[in-house]
Amino acid sequence: MYMDIEKQVEYWKKSAAHDLETAESLIKEKKFDWALFLGHLVLEKMLKSIFVKKKEKFPPKTHNLLLLIQETGIIIDDDDTDFFEEVNTFNISTRYPDEQFKFYQLCTEKFTREKFDKIKEKYQWLKKMK
Numbered sequence: 001m002y003m004d005i006e007k008q009v010e011y012w013k014k015s016a017a018h019d020l021e022t023a024e025s026l027i028k029e030k031k032f033d034w035a036l037f038l039g040h041l042v043l044e045k046m047l048k049s050i051f052v053k054k055k056e057k058f059p060p061k062t063h064n065l066l067l068l069i070q071e072t073g074i075i076i077d078d079d080d081t082d083f084f085e086e087v088n089t090f091n092i093s094t095r096y097p098d099e100q101f102k103f104y105q106l107c108t109e110k111f112t113r114e115k116f117d118k119i120k121e122k123y124q125w126l127k128k129m130k
Helices: 005-028 032-055 065-072 078-093 097-106 109-127
Strands: none
Touching (some): 005 032, 005 109, 032 065
8 A cells, every 4th residue: 555655754743733732722721631631642643753754654553652662663761761651641541531530630730831841842852853
């Protein structure tokens, strides 16, 4: 099956940029849990853009950031592993009712801004990768 690699890479990058902008709007509206959910998607989509660029095929259908990092061959240290593992929980915690309320309570403005600043830092780092 033919795939226009550059078109796919751009799709993932543009979608990530859109989600980043939307997450920032959600923070202004104090919808902290959903902002972090989108923060997870931002990193996921950037990793998928890198996967497509490197592997020249469609990315795996997963939301697991650590799996995507492994599949792209990106090397990260233990601190980054811990961070990406934590961000993985932002995806799960907003989807399931049992976890949703606990996560909502965890997402204070301070917590959200700290995590989101780090998400933006990692977004910029991934954006620079060739």
